[in-house]
Amino acid sequence: xxxxxxxxxxxxxxxxxxxxxxxxxxxxxxxxxxxxxxxxxxxxxxxxxxxxxxxxxxxxxxxxxxxxxxxx
Amino acid sequence: xxxxxxxxxxxxxxxxxxxxxxxxxxxxxxxxxxxxxxxxxxxxxxxxxxxxxxxxxxxxxxxxxxxxxxxxxxxxxxxxxxxxxxxxxxxxxxxxxxxxxxxxxxxxxxxxxxxxxxxxxxxxxxxxxxxxxxxxxxxxxxxxxxxxxxxxxxxxxxxxxxxxxxxxxxxxxxxxxxxxxxxxxxxxxxxxxxxxxxxxxxxxxxxxxxxxxxxxxxxxxxxxxxxxxxxxxxxxxxxxxxxxxxxxxxx
Numbered sequence: 001x002x003x004x005x006x007x008x009x010x011x012x013x014x015x016x017x018x019x020x021x022x023x024x025x026x027x028x029x030x031x032x033x034x035x036x037x038x039x040x041x042x043x044x045x046x047x048x049x050x051x052x053x054x055x056x057x058x059x060x061x062x063x064x065x066x067x068x069x070x071x072x
Numbered sequence: 073x074x075x076x077x078x079x080x081x082x083x084x085x086x087x088x089x090x091x092x093x094x095x096x097x098x099x100x101x102x103x104x105x106x107x108x109x110x111x112x113x114x115x116x117x118x119x120x121x122x123x124x125x126x127x128x129x130x131x132x133x134x135x136x137x138x139x140x141x142x143x144x145x146x147x148x149x150x151x152x153x154x155x156x157x158x159x160x161x162x163x164x165x166x167x168x169x170x171x172x173x174x175x176x177x178x179x180x181x182x183x184x185x186x187x188x189x190x191x192x193x194x195x196x197x198x199x200x201x202x203x204x205x206x207x208x209x210x211x212x213x214x215x216x217x218x219x220x221x222x223x224x225x226x227x228x229x230x231x232x233x234x235x236x237x238x239x240x241x242x243x244x245x246x247x248x249x250x251x252x253x254x255x256x257x258x259x260x261x262x263x264x265x266x267x268x269x270x271x272x273x274x275x276x277x278x279x280x281x282x283x284x285x286x287x288x289x290x291x292x293x294x295x296x297x298x299x300x301x302x303x304x305x306x307x308x309x310x311x312x313x314x315x316x317x318x319x320x321x322x323x
Contacts, residue, residue, distance in 0.1 A: 010209045014216065015153040018160060022153050029149055029277060036281050047283035050274050051295065055302050058156060062163050066310050069169055 021061040028053040078289045082227045085268040086234030089217040092261050093210040094242040099175050099252045100206035103182035108190070108199035116203025124211045128219070135223050144224045145280025148273050151220050155269025162263035163303055167310035172259045175252040217269070224276050267303065271295035 016022040032049050035041040105113035135143060164170045182202065189198045214235055222231030245253055275292050278285060285291035 006205065007208065007212075011212065014213060015150060015157065017157045021156060021160060025152055025156060026149070029152070033281055043278070043281060043283040044286075046281060047274070047278040047285065050278055051298065054152070054156065054270065054274060055299070058160060058163075058302070059306060061156075061160050062167075062169075062306055062310065065160075065164060066167070066169055 018061050018065070020064070021057055024057045024060070025054070028057065075289075077293065078225055079227060079230050081268070081272075081289075081292055082221050082225070082230050083234040085221055085265065085272065086218055086231040087238045088234075088261055088268070089265045090214045090235035090238035091242065091256075092258050092265065093213050094239055095175065095253050095256050095258060096173075096178070097206045097210035098242050098246050099179050100182050101203045102246065102250075102252060103179050103186060104199045104203040107183050107186040108195060112196050112199040113203045116200040116205075117207045119200075120204045120207035120211060123208055124215055127212070127215055131215075131219060132228075135219065140224070141280050141282075143280075144276040147220045147224050148275070148277030148280055150216075151269050152273035152277060154216065154220075155266055155271075155273050157266075158262055159266030159270050159299070159303065162259065162266045163306055163310070165259050166263060166303075166307045169310065173262070175254040175256070175258065179252040179254075221269075221272055224279075263303065267296055267299045270299050 028050065032041075032046045032053070035049075036043050036046040101113050101117055104116065138146070161170065165172050186195075186199055186202065189195045218228065218231040218235050222228030242253065271292050274295050275285065275289075287294065
């Protein structure tokens with residue numbers, strides 16, 4: 001059973017390392033999906049928002065980590 | 073041209089992602105073989121491979137039942153989480169915030185742990201479990217990458233080919249040198265894989281949402297360039313004024 005628990009933990013860890021990054025990414029995708037499907041946003045604009053959003057989320061995540069580990 | 077771009081990027085991504093994962097699994101299996109017995113190493117590896125084959129046999133037919141746009145969307149989202157995780161770690165490694173992955177160190181640590189177990193009655197079993205776990209956990213990531221990047225364009229065969237070439241290369245090199253493949257530039261490869269997976273993710277999530285990317289499949293290369301430029305700038309910005317961090321879990 002312990003090995004199954006470890007495998008499960010690793011499987012989750014494959015996708016979620018920084019919880020905030022995963023949450024922001026899912027929120028971004030959900031928001032863009034809703035905007036395209038229900039608010040008639042041009043899909044290409046939605047695609048551009050995905051790229052910009054991914055960059056912003058990555059930047060926030062690495063800078064947050066760096067700020068936490070900065071020499072005071 | 074578009075087809076060639078898709079096929080070559082699929083094979084390359086699968087090859088690189090599989091290569092780094094197989095190198096890591098090889099290090100542990102080698103440690104088990106040299107510290108304990110090769111029987112434990114091979115038994116653990118074989119059992120893990122059986123589990124992986126079962127996973128492929130179950131998942132493969134199931135994926136064929138999913139409509140292509142839904143599949144592209146789900147794969148895009150999962151690849152986004154997976155790829156951005158790799159990219160984040162690669163950026164933090166390159167800028168010195170988390171330690172670089174070191175196969176020699178991983179080999180030493182595994183060897184020490186196995187040596188301590190040698191006196192125990194269950195030493196063979198524990199060594200076999202170590203090999204099983206390493207191959208299974210790294211193998212699951214290989215299977216995910218192959219299925220994810222192969223299934224959305226019906227290129228699973230090409231993605232599998234990339235993984236197979238990586239497997240043959242690592243095992244061949246490992247048999248030749250009989251030691252961990254520490255000279256493989258794993259950290260740089262992981263950065264490239266993170267960039268590729270994130271680029272594929274944007275492309276397929278968009279396609280799943282009905283985006284017609286200008287240039288079609290060529291857009292993947294454009295995304296790769298954008299994320300590469302972002303990573304280069306971020307690594308340079310982060311480099312000064314940091315301290316080493318050792319507690320972070322290393323891939």
